[in-house]
Amino acid sequence: MKQQVSVVPFAMKSHVLSVAKQLMELGINPLTQGNISEKDPSSGLIVITPHDFSYAEMQEEDLVVVDTDGNVVEGTREPSAETAVHCTVYRERPHILGVIHSEPIYANAFGIIGKSIEPVFVNMAIDVGGAVPVMPFADSGNKDFGYKMLGIMGDRNAIIWANHGILAMGKTLDKAFHCTVTVELGAKMYHLALCHGEPYVIPEKKIASLIG
Numbered sequence: 500m501k502q503q504v505s506v507v508p509f510a511m512k513s514h515v516l517s518v519a520k521q522l523m524e525l526g527i528n529p530l531t532q533g534n535i536s537e538k539d540p541s542s543g544l545i546v547i548t549p550h551d552f553s554y555a556e557m558q559e560e561d562l563v564v565v566d567t568d569g570n571v572v573e574g575t576r577e578p579s580a581e582t583a584v585h586c587t588v589y590r591e592r593p594h595i596l597g598v599i600h601s602e603p604i605y606a607n608a609f610g611i612i613g614k615s616i617e618p619v620f621v622n623m624a625i626d627v628g629g630a631v632p633v634m635p636f637a638d639s640g641n642k643d644f645g646y647k648m649l650g651i652m653g654d655r656n657a658i659i660w661a662n663h664g665i666l667a668m669g670k671t672l673d674k675a676f677h678c679t680v681t682v683e684l685g686a687k688m689y690h691l692a693l694c695h696g697e698p699y700v701i702p703e704k705k706i707a708s709l710i711g
């Protein structure tokens with residue numbers, strides 16, 4: 500498609516689209532599930548995927564630009580139903596520039612039984628900063644959801660929404676993407692390890708040295 504004048508760099512829309520399609524291809528966000536956003540550090544505006552729209556068909560012009568209060572600034576489609584959660588993260592964590600909500604199977608299975616995913620894989624320590632906590636089931640469209648979520652997350656870069664999916668954040672959208680993939684890989688490994696015995700969890704002290 501031809502480049503159009505936009506309130507954010509066109510490359511940002513292409514970046515969000517590329518991450519969305521990779522998540523679809525990995526089976527982490529099939530069909531229309533989940534949502535992906537990136538914040539433009541210069542304008543503070545947010546590019547987010549549209550509500551209930553196929554990733555396979557999605558193009559740059561289908562993405563929506565919102566301000567940090569969730570008001571639509573550009574785009575003809577309805578923004579994701581969880582736009583308010585993304586906006587809360589960007590308002591409350593100014594260093595965060597990428598947020599991804601996804602619905603991966605193994606990570607979700609742990610959420611369904613209310614069990615956090617322990618750091619059993621070194622990349623989890625680096626990308627997540629420790630165990631992935633579980634937020635009890637709640638309506639993600641609720642105005643307070645994002646605040647409750649951040650309270651449970653603390654300094655972690657990812658959280659499980661019980662019976663729904665996960666959310667990952669990063670200083671860049673690529674970091675949020677890595678974190679998302681790492682959580683699902685860690686969940687698969689933890690699941691398999693639990694089938695065979697008692698997993699060795701990387702100790703807290705070691706995690707601090709891996710992050711720092």
Ligand SMILES: [Zn+2]
Pocket residue numbers: 532533600602663664
């Ligand atoms: Zn969802």
